[in-house]
Amino acid sequence: MKTSFSVLVIVSALLSQIIVCQELNTPAAIIKIMADSKIQYKINVTEEFMEDTTKYPLNGYDLYQETKDGRVILKEYALSEKAGQAFKTAEEHFSNKEFEKARKFYKKVLNENKTYSVAMTYIGQTYELEKKDDDAIKWFKKAIKANYIDYMAHWFLASAYHRTGESRNALNEVAIALTLNRNNPRLETLAITIALKNKLFYNSWFFTPQYTLSSDSDTVRIFAKKEWLAYALCKAVWRYEPGYKEKKGIKNESLFTSVEENECLANIILGHMNSEGEKLSEAESINFLLEAFKRKKLSEFMIYEVWLRKYPQIIYSLPKETIDNIADYVSRFHFEKKQKH
Helix, strand or coil, X not given: CHHHHHHHHHHHHHHHHCCCCCCCCCHHHHHXXXXXXXXXXXXXECCCCCCCCCCCCCCCCCEEEEEECCXXXXXXXCCCHHHHHHHHHHHHHHXXXXXXXXXXXXXXXXXXXXXXXXXXXXXXXXXXXXXXXHHHXXXXXXXXXXCCXXXXXXXXXXXXXXXXXXXXXXXXXXXXXXXXXXXXXXXXXXXXXXXXXXXXXXXXXXXXXXXXXXXXXXEEEEEECHHHHHHHHHHHHXXXXXXXXXXXXXXXXXXXXXXXXXXXXXXXXXXXXXXXXXXXXXXXXXXXXXXXXXXXXXXXXXXXXXXXXXXXXXXXXXXXXXXHHHHHHHHHHCEECCCCC
């Protein structure tokens, strides 16, 4: 009875944090579904590390948001012919390090399109390269006000704050920039530098589940490391079990669903707590998942560690409040007080 009560408490806590209200199948329920299935599931536990060699995409910077009826609408900047020519001329002057002339033509672009944040960011960069940080910061802030999802403006503002000794502001801005462009290695380089200035260690860990799935005919083969088994079984049922998605309310094929990922992340938590209790996992990312659960940051974990890794453009369709919540998650879960040995 003690174990059952613990499971109920954990499930209740999980359901209070997930994005979509749903019936949550526990690891025991998942195993029963597999046992009763017409499909044969073959499970193999391995100790072999499975390296992730995926080349993850980067985000562009020519998009902006509009809000209509409470919904975020994503749009692409479209410059007029006149503005486009001015921008081209500005870029030529920038390349030649003729920064004052470049500013003149970037401002001509803004005369045509007052909210074009890219031009504002580049004006800020001209001041930055002239070591005029106060002016640079002013223009980076203008760009962010015009277009909050301009990751370059946040990036360059973080760098400017770092140079001027505003270390905490630099940390906040680089966390937002990382959120807006999850897979950019140059941003991670800046994050490392800013972390050190704040007497922190930037930990670039990734959520890399250790399992593979394959199928032929009526047999599904599951290979997984022990600590990832609950997640792998959940993923196998979602991918191969006939009618399972439909029972969960998923009627069409989708690249990802919050329902699926919520359930499978919950199965990691339940599986670990049932077998290991309060002990730490051998997998660093599972420990971070458990900590996110304790701190009520499961939604932010799922978006940043799972979705944005594969589909970073998703962030551009989220409201500012959500972006800031994820950036706060990044600052708490990827910047640590001291380096691990």
